[in-house]
Amino acid sequence: MAHYDLVIIGTGSGNTILDHRFEGWKVAIVEEGPYGGTCLNRGCIPSKMYVIPANIAYEAAEEGPRLGLRTSYDGADWRAMRDRVFGRIDPLARGGQDYREGQSHVDAITGRARFTGPRALTVSREGEADLALTADQVVVAVGSRPVVPDVPGLDDVPYETSDTVMRLDRLPARIGVVGGGYVGSEFANVFASLGAQVVQVDSAPRLIDNHDREVADHFTELAGRRWDLRLDAGLEKVERTGSGGIVMHLGDGSSAEVDVLLVAVGRKPNADLLDLDGSGSGVEVDDAGRVVVDEHQRTTAEGVWALGDVSSAQPLKHVANQDARIVQHNLLNPDDLRVTDHRFVPNAVFASPQVAAVGLTEEQAREQGLDLAIGRSYYADTAHGWAMETDDRCHFVKVLADRATGRLVGAHLIGPQASVLVQPLIQAMSFDQPVVGLARGMYWIHPALSEVVETALLALEEELVGEKP
Numbered sequence: 001m002a003h004y005d006l007v008i009i010g011t012g013s014g015n016t017i018l019d020h021r022f023e024g025w026k027v028a029i030v031e032e033g034p035y036g037g038t039c040l041n042r043g044c045i046p047s048k049m050y051v052i053p054a055n056i057a058y059e060a061a062e063e064g065p066r067l068g069l070r071t072s073y074d075g076a077d078w079r080a081m082r083d084r085v086f087g088r089i090d091p092l093a094r095g096g097q098d099y100r101e102g103q104s105h106v107d108a109i110t111g112r113a114r115f116t117g118p119r120a121l122t123v124s125r126e127g128e129a130d131l132a133l134t135a136d137q138v139v140v141a142v143g144s145r146p147v148v149p150d151v152p153g154l155d156d157v158p159y160e161t162s163d164t165v166m167r168l169d170r171l172p173a174r175i176g177v178v179g180g181g182y183v184g185s186e187f188a189n190v191f192a193s194l195g196a197q198v199v200q201v202d203s204a205p206r207l208i209d210n211h212d213r214e215v216a217d218h219f220t221e222l223a224g225r226r227w228d229l230r231l232d233a234g235l236e237k238v239e240r241t242g243s244g245g246i247v248m249h250l251g252d253g254s255s256a257e258v259d260v261l262l263v264a265v266g267r268k269p270n271a272d273l274l275d276l277d278g279s280g281s282g283v284e285v286d287d288a289g290r291v292v293v294d295e296h297q298r299t300t301a302e303g304v305w306a307l308g309d310v311s312s313a314q315p316l317k318h319v320a321n322q323d324a325r326i327v328q329h330n331l332l333n334p335d336d337l338r339v340t341d342h343r344f345v346p347n348a349v350f351a352s353p354q355v356a357a358v359g360l361t362e363e364q365a366r367e368q369g370l371d372l373a374i375g376r377s378y379y380a381d382t383a384h385g386w387a388m389e390t391d392d393r394c395h396f397v398k399v400l401a402d403r404a405t406g407r408l409v410g411a412h413l414i415g416p417q418a419s420v421l422v423q424p425l426i427q428a429m430s431f432d433q434p435v436v437g438l439a440r441g442m443y444w445i446h447p448a449l450s451e452v453v454e455t456a457l458l459a460l461e462e463e464l465v466g467e468k469p
Contacts, residue, residue, distance in 0.1 A: 003134045022105070028108075029109070058073075117281065139307065157238050212357065354415065
């Protein structure tokens with residue numbers, strides 16, 4: 001049985017922990033798949049490499065002619081797009097593994113780890129004997145995987161998840177997307193922009209239903225102009241047709257036939273793959289299947305830490321990266337533990353239009369009984385937005401403040417570059433900056449699109465103080 005100072009299970013954000021400061025440690029890093037985790041191989045990075053050409057296609061077909069340009073879209077070379085994406089992604093994953101395998105103080109082990117006791121593990125390896133490990137410290141960073149719902153017929157038809165759909169051999173003519181969250185909506189946007197007929201199904205009344213209601217309603221309205229939305233209608237049954245198609249039967253009695261079925265209803269933490277309960281590991285899991293951690297990212301077992309999707313209610317790469325930085329510091333400085341700050345975690349939907357948010361929605365703020373002030377600014381009311389002809393007033397910035405404190409409690413954006421424009425609002429919340437003076441206290445470049453944030457803050461300040469700033 002090999003003993004280590006540190007064992008890290010998972011090479012997504014967990015792999016970022018090891019730097020030069022661990023060169024005196026004996027380390028094992030265990031990974032059963034490609035290095036880099038979900039984000040690099042199956043998530044945010046490759047999906048955004050599809051979003052970019054999809055947006056160009058959409059703009060050529062829709063935006064150019066509206067601005068007086070004779071642009072059009074004439075189809076995609078899907079295989080060329082796919083090979084561009086994974087021709088860059090796959091070597092990065094392989095290079096990450098090669099780098100770890102070349103470090104003298106690191107044992108890079110390929111296989112699936114499971115606990116056999118307190119800080120004791122067995123790694124199952126294909127074609128080789130299981131490997132037993134113990135460690136002084138263990139980091140659990142095994143991420144999450146797509147949820148596959150229990151739908152009659154789903155076991156009998158081919159389907160894709162976000163893990164597999166980007167490696168299709170061809171662009172489908174018709175695709176059914178089951179799920180109305182950010183993953184399903186981003187892929188629906190990609191395939192619709194590239195010319196596929198998209199049917200998106202969800203049991204909720206609107207897409208991205210966890211977002212601010214006003215934003216989600218606008219996003220749903222805009223999506224409904226571009227592809228077939230079947231909302232308030234869950235997937236009841238699927239079946240194959242004689243011609244090789246797939247029929248989706250929905251809860252409202254309707255149906256739709258597609259060539260490819262994408263299941264994107266959410267993700268689940270991989271804690272259940274670690275045999276935490278049956279092994280006596282001491283690592284507790286909550287009702288949602290997530291590893292329980294404290295503010296220092298410590299689990300309930302001494303010497304065991306967890307980070308990212310396996311322990312976080314917000315399965316986002318920037319959360320996992322922040323968790324990893326905290327775990328890294330705390331491993332190296334056990335007498336000076338740092339706390340993870342999860343108060344103001346932003347998120348974005350990379351579709352057309354983009355959506356970005358941080359903090360409370362209007363509905364959540366009112367449920368908490370806050371005396372709320374709201375400021376809005378429409379893209380079309382700024383010079384850059386006017387130049388873009390965003391005159392449907394569906395693109396806007398909405399900022400929320402608590403009148404009692406004069407501080408921002410939420411920000412919600414829908415429109416071009418929303419994921420970039422939200423950043424100064426995240427900063428204001430993170431550093432507890434008062435709304436009054438926030439817009440007037442610095443220059444905002446004219447006529448940049450960032451003026452839409454400035455004017456929203458000015459409107460919010462007026463709501464708070466009762467007069468124009």
